[in-house]
Amino acid sequence: MNITDLTVHELQEKLKNKELTVTEITEAYCNKIEEKEKDIDSFVTTYLEEAKSKAKEIQEKIENGEIAGEYAGIPIGIKDNICVKGTKTTCSSKMLENFVAPYSATVVEKLGNENIITLGKMNMDEFAMGTSTENSAFKITKNPWDLTRVPGGSSGGSAAAVAANLVPWALGSDTGGSIRQPASLCGIVGLKPTYGLVSRYGLVAYASSLDQIGTLTKDVRDAAKLLTIIAGKDEKDSTSEDNGNINYENCLKNDVKGLKIGVPKEFFGEGLDKEVKDRLYEAMDIYRKLGAEVEEISVDIEKYVLATYYIIADAEASSNLGRFDGIRYGHRTSEYSNIDEIFKKSRSEGFGPEVKRRIIFGTYVLSSGYYDAYYKKAQKLRTYISNEFNKAFEKYDIILMPTSPTTAFKIGEKSGDPMQLYLADIDTVSVNVAGLPGISIPCGVDSKGLPVGMQLIGNKFQEETILNAAYTFEQEYKFREKYKPSI
Amino acid sequence: MSVSKKELLHIANLASLELKEEEIQDYLENFQEIIDFSNVINNAPVDDLDITIAAHESKNRFRKDEVKEFEDVQAMLANGQDIEQNMFKLPKVVQ
Numbered sequence: 001m002n003i004t005d006l007t008v009h010e011l012q013e014k015l016k017n018k019e020l021t022v023t024e025i026t027e028a029y030c031n032k033i034e035e036k037e038k039d040i041d042s043f044v045t046t047y048l049e050e051a052k053s054k055a056k057e058i059q060e061k062i063e064n065g066e067i068a069g070e071y072a073g074i075p076i077g078i079k080d081n082i083c084v085k086g087t088k089t090t091c092s093s094k095m096l097e098n099f100v101a102p103y104s105a106t107v108v109e110k111l112g113n114e115n116i117i118t119l120g121k122m123n124m125d126e127f128a129m130g131t132s133t134e135n136s137a138f139k140i141t142k143n144p145w146d147l148t149r150v151p152g153g154s155s156g157g158s159a160a161a162v163a164a165n166l167v168p169w170a171l172g173s174d175t176g177g178s179i180r181q182p183a184s185l186c187g188i189v190g191l192k193p194t195y196g197l198v199s200r201y202g203l204v205a206y207a208s209s210l211d212q213i214g215t216l217t218k219d220v221r222d223a224a225k226l227l228t229i230i231a232g233k234d235e236k237d238s239t240s241e242d243n244g245n246i247n248y249e250n251c252l253k254n255d256v257k258g259l260k261i262g263v264p265k266e267f268f269g270e271g272l273d274k275e276v277k278d279r280l281y282e283a284m285d286i287y288r289k290l291g292a293e294v295e296e297i298s299v300d301i302e303k304y305v306l307a308t309y310y311i312i313a314d315a316e317a318s319s320n321l322g323r324f325d326g327i328r329y330g331h332r333t334s335e336y337s338n339i340d341e342i343f344k345k346s347r348s349e350g351f352g353p354e355v356k357r358r359i360i361f362g363t364y365v366l367s368s369g370y371y372d373a374y375y376k377k378a379q380k381l382r383t384y385i386s387n388e389f390n391k392a393f394e395k396y397d398i399i400l401m402p403t404s405p406t407t408a409f410k411i412g413e414k415s416g417d418p419m420q421l422y423l424a425d426i427d428t429v430s431v432n433v434a435g436l437p438g439i440s441i442p443c444g445v446d447s448k449g450l451p452v453g454m455q456l457i458g459n460k461f462q463e464e465t466i467l468n469a470a471y472t473f474e475q476e477y478k479f480r481e482k483y484k485p486s487i
Numbered sequence: 488m489s490v491s492k493k494e495l496l497h498i499a500n501l502a503s504l505e506l507k508e509e510e511i512q513d514y515l516e517n518f519q520e521i522i523d524f525s526n527v528i529n530n531a532p533v534d535d536l537d538i539t540i541a542a543h544e545s546k547n548r549f550r551k552d553e554v555k556e557f558e559d560v561q562a563m564l565a566n567g568q569d570i571e572q573n574m575f576k577l578p579k580v581v582q
Binding site: 034045086093098100102103165195196210235238239241303304306307308310311318322325327328329330332334337338339340342343344345347348351353356357359360361362363364365373376377378379380381382383384386387418419422430434435460 | 495498499500501502503504506510513514517518520521522524525526527528529531532533534536537538539541542543548550557559562563565566567568575577578580
C-alpha cells in the first residue's frame with residue numbers, strides 16, 4: 001500500500017480499521033515531500049518536524065482514548081494567503097516575506113478543532129493575482145503531469161501538491177478561478193463555494209466581494225468532507241452565512257436521473273481548444289447515459305465577463321492593498337527621508353510587477369473621470385451577468401462548461417504577456433462575479449496526456465447539487481483509475 | 488483612448504507607487520492593452536440596470552459596537568519595525 005496515493009476518506013477507513021496510524025501517515029507524507037518537493041516546488045514553507053511531533057501527540061491521545069475525531073491526524077496543505085498563527089504568511093510576495101501571522105484564519109481554527117495537521121504553506125501567484133503561479137516572488141511551481149508546464153493559478157502550489165501526493169488535500173482561495181483552474185490543469189477536484197459559505201476571516205484580501213476560500217482534493221467525496229468542516233457562519237466575517245451545519249457528504253447519491261444540465265453555447269466557441277471541447281462533449285454523453293437531460297442554452301455574458309471581472313477585482317485590490325504602507329507590517333524600504341518616501345519606496349520594492357499593474361489599473365478605473373465609464377458600468381454588468389445566470393437557473397439545475405480553454409501551458413509561454421494570462425480566466429470569472437458555487441473535476445486527458453477539467457456551476461448555496469453531479473460523473477468515469485501524473 | 492506617460496505616472500503616484508524609467512514603456516503598453524480590452528463594456532446593454540456592489544443582497548449587518556481586546560498585542564507589533572512603547576516610530580510629518 002502506498003499511503004500517499006490514498007484519498008482522505010481512504011486514509012480515514014485505514015485509521016478506523018487500525019491498518020494505519022497517524023504517525024505512519026504523517027511520516028509517509030514527510031518522506032514524500034523530502035523526495036519530490038525539489039521537483040515540484042509547491043511549498044513556500046514546510047513544517048515537517050512540527051507535523052511529526054504533532055502526529056505523535058495525536059496518536060498517543062487516540063490510543064489513550066482522549067480524542068476520537070474522525071479527522072484527527074489527517075494532514076493538509078494551506079495556501080500561503082491564509083493565516084496560521086505564529087507562522088509566516090507570505091502571499092508569495094516580498095512584501096510579506098517575513099510576516100508572521102498574529103492570529104489564525106477561522107478555517108484554520110476549524111481544521112485545528114478537528115486535530116488536522118498542517119504540513120506547510122503552499123506557493124501561489126503573488127497576492128493571488130495570476131493563472132500560472134509564475135507570479136510567485138519565490139519560486140515557480142511545476143505541473144506534476146509535465147514538469148515543463150505550469151500548474152495553473154493562483155492556488156498552483158495547493159493543486160500541484162495534491163496531484164503529486166505531497167498532501168492529501170489542501171485549502172485554496174478563488175477570486176476569479178484560482179481554485180478551479182489549477183485543479184483543472186492538475187487533474188484534481190477544485191471547489192469554489194458560494195460567496196459567504198466559508199468565512200474569509202484571516203484570508204489576506206485581494207478583491208473582497210469576489211474572494212472565497214475553497215478546497216482542492218483528490219476526489220469529490222473529499223471535497224464534500226472538507227467543505228463540511230470549513231463552511232458556516234462566522235461572527236468575524238459579516239458576509240458569512242449560516243448553512244445549517246449541512247453534512248455535504250450526505251448529498252452524494254450517485255444518481256443524476258432527471259437532472260437538468262444547461263450548456264452555454266457562448267463558452268464553446270472560438271478560443272476553446274478542440275480536444276478540451278471533445279472531452280466535454282463526451283462527458284455530456286455520459287451524463288445523458290446516466291439519465292440527466294443535457295441541453296444547449298444561451299448565457300450571453302462571454303464578451304463582457306473578463307472586462308467586468310478585471311475592473312471590479314483590480315479596483316478592490318487597489319483599495320485593499322493600500323494597507324501595505326511599510327509601517328505596521330510588511331516590507332519597509334531602507335532608504336527614506338520622509339513619510340511619503342516610506343510609502344512609495346516600500347510599496348514599489350515590495351510588490352511584484354503584476355501586483356503593481358493591477359493596483360495601477362484599479363486606481364485608474366476608480367479615479368475621477370473614469371469611475372462612471374469603467375467601475376460603475378462594471379457594477380451594472382455585474383447585475384446583468386447575475387440576471388443571465390438567474391434566467392438559466394429557472395430552467396436548469398446546473399450549468400456545465402469548460403474550466404479552462406486549454407490544458408496546462410508551458411512555463412514561460414505566456415509570462416511576458418499579461419493579456420494572454422488574463423484570457424486563461426475566461427471560463428471561471430463569471431462564477432465569482434455572480435457569487436455562485438463552481439466545481440472543476442477531471443473528465444479526461446488530451447493527446448499530450450494532460451488533464452482536462454469540466455466545470456459544474458450551481459445556483460447560490462446549491463453546493464449539494466453540483467457535488468452530487470460531480471460525484472456521479474466521477475463514479476462512472478473513474479479518472480483516477482485511468483490516469484496518473486508522470487511524477 | 489490613448490494613455491500618456493504623464494497620465495500613467497499620475498495614476499501610479501495616486502497609488503503610492505514609483506515606476507523605474509526602464510519599466511515605464513512596458514507598463515504603458517500593458518496598461519493600454521488592458522484599457523482597450525476593457526472598452527468592450529462601452530456598448531453593453533446595461534443603462535437601465537442598477538449596480539451590484541456585493542455577491543448577495545446589499546444590506547448592512549449591524550453588530551454591537553463593543554470593544555474586544557486583541558489577545559496578543561506583542562505578536563501584532565512584532566511585524567513592525569522601530570517600535571517604542573508599543574508605538575511605531577516614523578519621520579516627522581508636521582514641520
